Amino acid sequence: MSTSMITKTNTSTSNSNLSISVQSPAAIWRIKTWAFICENKLFTIGVLLLLLIVFAAIFAPWIAPYDPAKIAFSSKLMPPNVEHWMGTDRFGRDIFSRVLYGARTSLVIGFAVTLLAMLIGIPFGLISGYFGGRVDSWLMRISDVFLAFPPLLLPIAITAALGSGLTNAMIALAVSWFPWYARIMRGAVVRIRSEPFIDAARAMGVSKSKIMLRHVLPNSTTPVIVQGSMDFGYTILAAASLSFIGLGAKPPMMEWGLMAASSRSQFLDNPWTVLFPGLAIFLLVLAANLAGDGLRDVLDPKQGGH
Template identity: 65%
Template sequence: MTANHILVRPSRLNWARAFFAKHPLFVLGAVILVLVISSAVLAPWIAPDAPTKIVMSERLLAPSAEHLMGTDRFGRDMFARILHGGRISLLVGLCVVLLALLIGGPIGLAAGYFGGKTDVVLMRFSDVFLAFPPLLLPIAITAALGPGLWNAMIALAVSWFPWYARIMRASAMTVRRELYISAARNFGVGHLRILIRHVVPNSLTPVIVQASMDFGVAILAAASLSFIGLGARAPTVEWGLMAADARTDFLDHYWTALFPGLAIFVTVLAVNLIGDGLSDILGPKRGGRE
């Protein structure tokens, strides 16, 4: 072992300790989220029972060594359903945020960079969607498109993209005033190249912070739509749908609603801790919903 190795390892360890001491909640959220994701990915090996397997002779059994989280009204193992449901719920959060970014990001980027009439037209278009209450528009869109998980994700993305448009617009307006942007224009660099090479990379910090926060909110919103019958539908295994299925049983069989709700709570909490941590790490200012 060389002297360099001896010196590098303690320095890395000290850096990790300093980072944990400065951002303990971020580290805690990251650990929890990694555990949630790992459990969802490894669900077939952790809980080998199929989440849709019906055993009526074992319906509504309380948590035990055989069924760690009990069973539901159809005798399905709740532990297996929670782990497999994490796959759908996490995918929903990711897809909603990405779709909202893909819609709102370019709109805000063009509005903030070009300004003038382009800014007025694009932002007034976005403001139309902000006129609706946060959950009313997704409900209306999903009802129009028809119940279903993908329709629910599209509805949530359409109702959320104006926030990303506003955040990206504010960042782009700040970046376009920088001297290096003026220098690039004077050298004849095209708008598209400036946007891709300079404006976008320097405008992403507040968007990343907001997206990390919205990931958990998207899971919660999709679960809400599933709870009222507009999101995921059987036989899809999803946390919100599991909570909805427990409405008639949870008073006498608490575990049918407790564990889906707890899974949502823990995941949203972890993502919020990560979002708050990113806000502190990447910068003191960020845009988004209050």
């Protein structure tokens, strides 16, 4: 792919056979970027879709044609039309505007939950994997306790105990998610721990904490970051599920899961009220997964790690 691009640029930008050596850095960068996009089509689609959703979330007040909270019974339950692209709900609120604003909540949930789960899981796995032995056994048994519950049951139980609400739902999700990161991190650390460059640092008398922070950590976070980017979509889905069953976001908050849930009684007669929030969730989860998959390929240390 990249070679064909180089020859094309040659013929168009210069008349010399030696043109490869005189190409400007910008031109080389363009060629490399284009080659990268061609090789990672799905990754590019995922990233573009994510950027689009982030853009929509940030600029929602300017894009949204209506006030998302404005109740207008005169125009309730209208099917999609020129004025209301996604129709209106049973209070006459514009669904398109509400979906735009809902993106804000969902993105914040995705980032916050994944980040919090990583912040707990990475040190957990680092200590467990580096020290091994009894420390490892104890920490891993603790994480087993969390992993023993079915995926959505633990967050439901924790939220129920803490009291329903979006913040508590997010904490609950992060707490029940971190063991996965701890496990992945531990596996990566165990592999890195036996590398000769760790032995070299130990032989030079570098302290344990410095070895962990400077040598082990930077070389073992890639799989966790990749897993996190793929889980990003799933945490949004899980948060939407919690909202759907009434444990997460509460009205009048705008959140896709909550929107789908509050309209579910009208689903058969007015399918658009559930369809569009559901479609939004689907697109965001898809984008996150594509981007995460691509990220794994890009960050794969076996491919050079440039």
